[in-house]
Amino acid sequence: MTFQAPKGTFDWLPPRSEQVLAVREALVAPVRLAGYGYVETPVFEDTQLFARGVGESTDIVSKEMYTFPDKAGRSLTLRPEGTASVVRAVLQHNLHTGQLPVKVWYSGSQFRYERAQKGRYRHFWQVGAEALGSEDPALDAELIVLAAQGFASLGLTDVRLLVNSLGDKTCRPVYRAALQDFLRGLDLDDDTRARIEINPLRVLDDKRPEVQAQLDGAPLVVDHLCAACKAYHEEVRSLLTASGVAFEDDPRLVRGLDYYTRTTFEFVHGGLGSQSAIGGGGRYDGLSEMLGGPPLPSVGWALGVDRTFLAMEAEGLLPEAAPGRVQVYGVALGDDARRRMFHLVAELRRAGVSADMAFGGKGLKGAMKGADRSGARFALILGERDLAAEAAQVKDLTTAEQTEVPLARVVDVLKGKVQ
Ligand code: HAM
Numbered sequence: 001m002t003f004q005a006p007k008g009t010f011d012w013l014p015p016r017s018e019q020v021l022a023v024r025e026a027l028v029a030p031v032r033l034a035g036y037g038y039v040e041t042p043v044f045e046d047t048q049l050f051a052r053g054v055g056e057s058t059d060i061v062s063k064e065m066y067t068f069p070d071k072a073g074r075s076l077t078l079r080p081e082g083t084a085s086v087v088r089a090v091l092q093h094n095l096h097t098g099q100l101p102v103k104v105w106y107s108g109s110q111f112r113y114e115r116a117q118k119g120r121y122r123h124f125w126q127v128g129a130e131a132l133g134s135e136d137p138a139l140d141a142e143l144i145v146l147a148a149q150g151f152a153s154l155g156l157t158d159v160r161l162l163v164n165s166l167g168d169k170t171c172r173p174v175y176r177a178a179l180q181d182f183l184r185g186l187d188l189d190d191d192t193r194a195r196i197e198i199n200p201l202r203v204l205d206d207k208r209p210e211v212q213a214q215l216d217g218a219p220l221v222v223d224h225l226c227a228a229c230k231a232y233h234e235e236v237r238s239l240l241t242a243s244g245v246a247f248e249d250d251p252r253l254v255r256g257l258d259y260y261t262r263t264t265f266e267f268v269h270g271g272l273g274s275q276s277a278i279g280g281g282g283r284y285d286g287l288s289e290m291l292g293g294p295p296l297p298s299v300g301w302a303l304g305v306d307r308t309f310l311a312m313e314a315e316g317l318l319p320e321a322a323p324g325r326v327q328v329y330g331v332a333l334g335d336d337a338r339r340r341m342f343h344l345v346a347e348l349r350r351a352g353v354s355a356d357m358a359f360g361g362k363g364l365k366g367a368m369k370g371a372d373r374s375g376a377r378f379a380l381i382l383g384e385r386d387l388a389a390e391a392a393q394v395k396d397l398t399t400a401e402q403t404e405v406p407l408a409r410v411v412d413v414l415k416g417k418v419q
Contacts (some may be wrong), residue, residue, distance in 0.1 A: 008114065008122030015321035020309055024127055027150040027303050028105050031129040034146055036103040041085040043109060047075040052290055053084030055258025057199040064112040078111035081257065082128045083284065083300055084291070090132055091293040100133035101298070107305075119275030119307050128281075130300030132288075137232050140263040140283060140299045141239035147279055147301050148245045151267060154308070155317045158270040159278070162250035163240070165233040166201070167225050168261050168285065175224035176200055186214045201254040207274075220251040229262055236263055259284040263299060269307070271314025278311050279303035322375070327418040329376035330357030331367040337382040340407075344380065344392075347411050353418055355380075371397060378414060 005011055012020050047067050054061050066078035079085055086104060089095075095102045107127040114120050129146065131139050144161070151159050167175055183196045183203055192211065195203055204215060225233065240247055247265075255264050264282035272278070281301025288296035312318050328348055332341035341357055348355040356374055358367035371379040381393040381402075392410050394417075395402040405413045 006122070008116035008120075010121070015323050018324060019318055019321055020125075020305065023154065023309055023312070024107055024125070024305050026153050027127045027305065027308065028107060028129070029153065030146040030149040031103075031105045031143075034103070034142065036105040036129050036131075039086060039089060039104040039106050040108070041079075041082070041089050041106070043111075044076045044078050045085055045088065047077040049084050049088055049291065050077055050080060053087065053259060053287060054081065055199075057195075057202075058256055058258055060112060060256060064114055066111045066113060079109075080112045081110055082106050082108070082126060082302060083130060083257075083259070083287070086128075086130045086300075087132065087284075087287050087291055087293070087296070087298070090296075091288065091291065096133050096288075096294070096296055101131040101136075101139060102133055103129075103131045105129040117275065119272055119310055121306060124307075125305040126302040127305060128300060128302035130298060132298040132300075133296050135285065135297035137235035137263075138239060140236045141243065143281065143299055143301055144236075144240060144247075144265055145243050145245055147267060147281075147303060150303065151278070151308070154312055156269070156308075156311055156315060158311070158315055160268050160270070161245065161247040161265060162253050162268060163237065163247045163263070163265045164250050164253035165221065165225060165229055165236075165262050166254070166260050166264055166282070167221055167229050171224055171226035171229055172221075172261070175219065175221050178219045178224060179204075182218050188214075199258070202256075204252050205254050205256070222249075222251045232262055255280060255282060259287040259290065261285045265301070267303070269311040269314070271311055272307060275307060277304070278307045325375035326354040326356040327376060328353055328355040328378045328380055328414055329371040329374045330355065330380045330382070331364070331371055332357065332382045333364055333367075334384045334387075337384060337387050340387060341380070341382050344382070344407070344410060348414060351411050351415050353411070353415055378417065380410065380414065 050065060051061055060080045065080055068076060070076050090102055105128060110124055110126050111122060113122055116122060129143060131143060148161060166172060179200045180196055183200055192203060204218060253264055253266060260282045262283040266280040267278050268276040269278045279301055283299040285297040288294060330341045330345050332338040345355045345357045358370045362370065377397060379395040379397055381395060386392050390407045391404050392407055393402050394405050394413065
C-alpha cells in the first residue's frame with residue numbers, strides 16, 4: 001500500500017501549483033504597494049497563545065486545534081490562523097514602540113481539524129495583512145479596499161462584501177446581555193443553551209434552519225452600538241462608499257474568532273456553496289491586552305487562497321494550465337556529448353534562457369519525444385559527429401527547421417532566438 005495525503009489535505013502539483021503561486025502573489029500585491037512589510041512567524045506556537053487570543057469558546061480552539069506536547073513537555077499547537085502570532089511577534093520584538101501603525105503581511109499554511117469538504121480543509125493557505133497600534137476608521141477602510149482590489153485584480157466579479165460592527169467594551173456587554181435574554185426564551189437543544197452563556201453571538205451564526213427560524217426577532221448589535229462605535233462605523237462605511245467599493249450591511253455577521261471589536265467584514269463568493277467565505281477580518285482592539293501587552297488597537301484580514309482558487313475556477317478564470325515550459329531542450333547522444341550538454345544547459349540558464357535536457361541515457365527517438373513533450377521551442381541536438389565538429393544542431397520544433405551552429409556560439413544564438 002502506498003501512502004495518501006492525510007484526510008482534509010491535498011497536494012498542489014504542476015502546472016496548477018504555478019497558478020496558485022500567482023494567485024497568492026496577486027492577493028498581496030495591493031498591500032505591498034500600501035507599505036505593509038512581510039513577516040514570517042513559526043508554524044507552531046505555545047498553545048496558550050491561541051487559547052487566549054482566538055478564544056476558548058470558539059470552535060477553532062475547542063475542537064479544531066492540532067495540539068501536541070514537544071519532547072520537553074511543552075504544549076504546542078499548529079497555527080489555526082495568523083493574527084495571534086503576528087501580535088505575539090510585534091510585542092516580543094517591541095515593534096509597537098516605533099512608528100504606528102505597524103503594517104505587516106504574511107502568507108502561509110494554517111491548520112484546523114475541521115470536517116473536511118470541498119473548500120474546507122484541514123491544511124489550507126491564507127494570505128493576511130494586519131495594521132497594529134492605530135484606531136482610525138481610515139485604516140479599517142484601507143484594508144478592506146486593499147482586499148477588494150486583490151480579488152478584483154484576479155478578475156473575480158461574483159464577490160459580495162459584508163460589513164458589520166460588533167461594538168466595543170462599552171456597548172458589547174449591554175448587547176450581549178440583551179441577546180442572551182432573547183436566546184434564553186427560545187426552544188434550543190442543550191449544547192446551544194450552553195453556548196448562550198459562553199458565546200451568545202455564535203448562536204446567531206447557527207446554520208440549522210430550526211434555529212434560524214427562531215432568530216427573526218433577535219436583537220441586533222447595530223441597534224446597541226454606543227455613540228463612539230456608531231460614529232466610527234459610519235466613517236468606515238462612508239470611506240468605503242467614497243472608494244467605490246460596494247458593500248452590504250450584514251447585522252448578523254459574527255465571526256468565528258473571539259477577538260473582534262467594532263468593524264468586522266467578510267468577502268463571500270457566489271460560486272462556492274456553503275463554504276462561501278473567501279476572506280474575512282476585522283478590528284481587534286483588545287487582543288494585545290488579552291496576550292499581556294499594552295493597548296494596541298488593530299485591524300486586519302486573512303484571505304483564503306484555496307477558496308479564492310475555487311472561486312476563480314467557478315468563474316472560469318483559470319485557463320487550462322499550460323505545463324511548465326522551457327525554451328530549449330537538450331538532446332545529446334553518447335557519453336561525451338552528454339557531458340558537454342550538461343554544461344551547455346547550465347550556460348544557457350546562466351544567460352537567462354530556460355533549458356532542460358534528456359536524462360536517463362535515452363536514445364535519439366526517446367530524447368526527441370522528451371523535447372516535444374517539454375513544450376520547448378528549440379531542441380539543441382548534439383551527436384558524436386557534431387561534437388567532433390564543435391557544432392550542434394538547433395531544431396525549431398514548431399517548423400522542424402534545423403540549422404548547424406558552432407558550439408562556441410550556441411548560447412548567443414539561442415538567446416537571440418528566444419527573445
Ligand atoms: P477566518 O475567517 O477564520 O479569519 O479565515 C479567513 C479565511 O481563511 C476564510 O475566509 C477562508 O477563506 C479561509 N479559511 C478558513 N478556514 C478554512 C478552511 N478550513 N479551509 C479553507 N479555507 C479556510 C482568520 O483567520 C482571521 N485571522 C482573519 C483576521 C486577520 N482577522 C483580523 N486579522
